[in-house]
Amino acid sequence: xxxxxxxxxxxxxxxxxxxxxxxxxxxxxxxxxxxxxxxxxxxxxxxxxxxxxxxxxxxxxxxxxxxxxxxxxxxxxxxxxxxxxxxxxxxxxxxxxxxxxxxxxxxxxxxxxxxxxxxxxxxxxxxxxxxxxxxxxxxxxxxxxxxxxxxxxxxxxxxxxxxxxxxxxxxxxxxxxxxxxxxxxxxxxxxxxxxxxxxxxxxxxxxxxxxxxxxxxxxxxxxxxxxxxxxxxxxxxxxxxxxxxxxxxxxxxxxxxxxxxxxxxxxxxxxxxxxxxxxxxxxxxxxxxxxxxxxxxxxxxxxxxxxxxxxxxxxxxxxxxxxxxxxxxxxxxxxxxxxxxxxxxxxxxxxxxxxxxxxxxxxxxxxxxxxxxxxxxx
Amino acid sequence: xxxxxxxxxxxxxxxxxxxxxxxxxxxxxxxxxxxxxxxxxxxxxxxxxxxxxxxxxxxxxxxxxxxxxxxxxxxxxxxxxxxxxxxxxxxxxxxxxxxxxxxxxxxxxxxxxxxxxxxxxxxxxxxxxxxxxxxxxxxxxxxxxxxxxxxxxxxxxxxxxxxxxxxxxxxxxxxxxxxxxxxxxxxxxxxxxxxxxxxxxxxxxxxxxxxxxxxxxxxxxxxxxxxxxxxxxxxxxxxxxxxxxxxxxxxxxxxxxxxxxxxxxxxxxxxxxxxxxxxxxxxxxxxxxxxxxxxxxxxxxxxxxxxx
Numbered sequence: 001x002x003x004x005x006x007x008x009x010x011x012x013x014x015x016x017x018x019x020x021x022x023x024x025x026x027x028x029x030x031x032x033x034x035x036x037x038x039x040x041x042x043x044x045x046x047x048x049x050x051x052x053x054x055x056x057x058x059x060x061x062x063x064x065x066x067x068x069x070x071x072x073x074x075x076x077x078x079x080x081x082x083x084x085x086x087x088x089x090x091x092x093x094x095x096x097x098x099x100x101x102x103x104x105x106x107x108x109x110x111x112x113x114x115x116x117x118x119x120x121x122x123x124x125x126x127x128x129x130x131x132x133x134x135x136x137x138x139x140x141x142x143x144x145x146x147x148x149x150x151x152x153x154x155x156x157x158x159x160x161x162x163x164x165x166x167x168x169x170x171x172x173x174x175x176x177x178x179x180x181x182x183x184x185x186x187x188x189x190x191x192x193x194x195x196x197x198x199x200x201x202x203x204x205x206x207x208x209x210x211x212x213x214x215x216x217x218x219x220x221x222x223x224x225x226x227x228x229x230x231x232x233x234x235x236x237x238x239x240x241x242x243x244x245x246x247x248x249x250x251x252x253x254x255x256x257x258x259x260x261x262x263x264x265x266x267x268x269x270x271x272x273x274x275x276x277x278x279x280x281x282x283x284x285x286x287x288x289x290x291x292x293x294x295x296x297x298x299x300x301x302x303x304x305x306x307x308x309x310x311x312x313x314x315x316x317x318x319x320x321x322x323x324x325x326x327x328x329x330x331x332x333x334x335x336x337x338x339x340x341x342x343x344x345x346x347x348x349x350x351x352x353x354x355x356x357x358x359x360x361x362x363x364x365x366x367x368x369x370x371x372x373x374x375x376x377x378x
Numbered sequence: 379x380x381x382x383x384x385x386x387x388x389x390x391x392x393x394x395x396x397x398x399x400x401x402x403x404x405x406x407x408x409x410x411x412x413x414x415x416x417x418x419x420x421x422x423x424x425x426x427x428x429x430x431x432x433x434x435x436x437x438x439x440x441x442x443x444x445x446x447x448x449x450x451x452x453x454x455x456x457x458x459x460x461x462x463x464x465x466x467x468x469x470x471x472x473x474x475x476x477x478x479x480x481x482x483x484x485x486x487x488x489x490x491x492x493x494x495x496x497x498x499x500x501x502x503x504x505x506x507x508x509x510x511x512x513x514x515x516x517x518x519x520x521x522x523x524x525x526x527x528x529x530x531x532x533x534x535x536x537x538x539x540x541x542x543x544x545x546x547x548x549x550x551x552x553x554x555x556x557x558x559x560x561x562x563x564x565x566x567x568x569x570x571x572x573x574x575x576x577x578x579x580x581x582x583x584x585x586x587x588x589x590x591x592x593x594x595x596x597x598x599x600x601x602x603x604x605x606x607x608x609x610x611x612x613x614x615x616x617x618x619x620x621x622x623x624x625x626x627x628x629x630x631x632x633x634x635x636x637x638x639x640x641x642x643x644x645x646x647x648x649x650x651x652x653x654x655x656x657x658x659x660x661x662x663x664x665x666x667x668x669x670x671x672x673x674x675x676x677x678x679x680x681x682x683x684x685x686x
Contacts, residue, residue, distance in 0.1 A: 091469050139661075143661070143665055147665055148668055148669065149661075149664050149668050150664075152416070152473075153610055153660070157604065157608075157611070157658075157660050157661050158657070158661070160603065160657045161657050164650040164651070164653045164654045165650065165654070167650050167653075168648050168650035288476065288477040288480070291470075292474065295470055295474075330480075330485040330488070331485055332481070333477055333478075333481030333484075334478055334485060336481075337474045337475070337477040337478035340470070340474045340477075341471070341474050341475070344460070345464050345466060
């Protein structure tokens with residue numbers, strides 16, 4: 001057991017420390033990539049060629065790397081939203097719905113001409129997006145905290161509700177919808193509400209950098225603030241948190257809402273920075289992928305950065321791989337899922353070591369032993 | 379609403395509930411033994427594609443069912459290996475299996491692009507044509523594909539298995555107190571493996587019933603549309619009892635059937651709000667019923683034989 005010293009100054013982890021804590025995910029990811037390679041080989045394509053194309057598609061040029069960064073923006077924000085939940089012991093799987101609500105919020109203030117200076121207009125769009133998503137997150141948050149309804153089911157049900165809500169808002173008779181469009185979509189955002197393009201010839205918008213900043217911010221919040229301490233306590237031992245005077249119910253609701261706000265920010269950035277409109281089904285799979293990011297990261301916001309960049313490189317490279325070698329584009333989500341399954345499957349030896357250490361101190365563990373979750377929550 | 383519309387709606391209710399009920403049968407078993415198989419959404423999706431693909435390739439519904447069962451065994455065994463042997467978090471395992479299935483089905487469906495145009499052979503209707511015109515009962519019961527009829531019998535079979543057989547008693551014992559069950563000489567792991575694999579088989583068959591029961595085609599991009607999660611909710615609402623869970627599935631199926639009918643009607647309410655209906659009803663039902671249900675005592679908790 002490591003002895004925790006009281007830090008005299010704010011300690012930033014070194015690369016070595018990060019690398020050590022990353023051994024398990026890295027083994028899992030390697031196994032996932034090998035398994036993905038086997039699948040590619042089974043479909044009759046040389047896996048080395050395919051992965052080569054993928055690497056080239058992700059890091060081959062400045063342009064392709066900017067593509068990786070663009071794709072990483074929702075994964076960073078969504079991932080850190082889920083990660084915060086994991087630290088507190090809740091599964092905030094509603095990122096997809098939050099993204100839709102964030103996009104709707106951004107559209108409500110971003111589409112009408114408000115005659116605001118760009119900085120203010122963008123900020124307003126992002127903030128309203130976050131507020132819409134937070135209101136959406138209030139539903140599963142309240143139900144989980146005060147009614148004991150399992151948040152996985154409610155958030156996933158609400159994802160579908162959000163999809164249909166968006167579909168309604170961007171279909172024709174509604175004021176936000178584009179007139180006479182071939183596909184349900186909203187009107188174009190005002191110039192002043194669009195995020196700037198950082199590099200000519202690419203679609204690089206500041207989303208990834210906002211995401212990076214948020215991840216780093218949450219790392220410090222979790223580690224060095226009372227809020228962060230209570231959050232982690234809630235995840236490790238909800239009873240201890242309750243006895244030490246934390247209002248656990250309010251806390252759980254708040255954490256789900258903060259996760260929702262991050263999802264909303266991701267959605268708002270996606271529409272103001274990349275799509276410039278709200279399309280009917282503009283979020284595809286990012287919801288589940290954010291959960292994957294947070295899981296591989298083990299709920300650590302700094303590790304979220306690494307995981308999100310890795311998965312977005314996989315996605316950006318996957319598009320190139322699909323064009324060059326004919327491997328279907330959905331292969332990337334298969335590889336992502338395999339990676340996570342291997343990461344959690346490999347992780348058992350570490351937990352066994354931990355539980356051995358615990359067993360010595362605490363001989364009687366009954367019933368829901370080893371379960372982090374409150375057994376009363378359904 | 380006219381009388382015909384109500385009959386039509388009842389018929390559709392049974393048809394749309396059938397896949398849910400079939401999936402719930404297996405899931406009740408695995409949850410009774412303490413394992414939440416969150417991957418049923420993904421297994422259902424895979425079963426849906428598998429059914430269509432095999433029916434398209436061979437033209438035989440029987441072959442579809444057999445291959446779907448094999449697929450269910452494989453996917454169920456994967457979930458069992460991870461959650462029972464490796465004791466991974468059951469939520470995570472299930473969600474990632476769903477992601478895997480979503481990507482996998484999209485990938486394979488891309489290869490099967492010719493099947494998009496054709497409507498494959500679907501499940502046959504058992505009862506003779508003459509019975510179809512009997513008022514009410516004819517269209518509601520006798521015009522149904524065989525999968526619907528099986529779905530109506532399954533919950534009864536399951537409650538007999540669960541409450542009247544030794545094996546069912548073992549399953550319930552393991553879900554409530556695995557340590558005592560192990561002391562009594564029951565192999566906890568073996569029975570958990572059995573129930574989770576069964577939940578895989580029924581989830582795959584439920585997916586197969588979704589595509590081969592009525593529509594006869596597969597749509598990429600997750601055509602199960604959260605039905606696996608609706609089943610998970612139905613089980614909580616039904617209090618882990620096979621019959622009550624099936625009734626909850628019927629309610630959700632009724633919402634689904636109503637939604638599909640209301641969409642095409644001219645009304646001031648936009649059709650998207652009808653589409654939300656099944657999901658909203660699921661959330662409301664969960665909220666109302668959640669405190670009244672008796673949860674299997676080790677529901678969702680990993681079993682470690684070293685815990686005493």
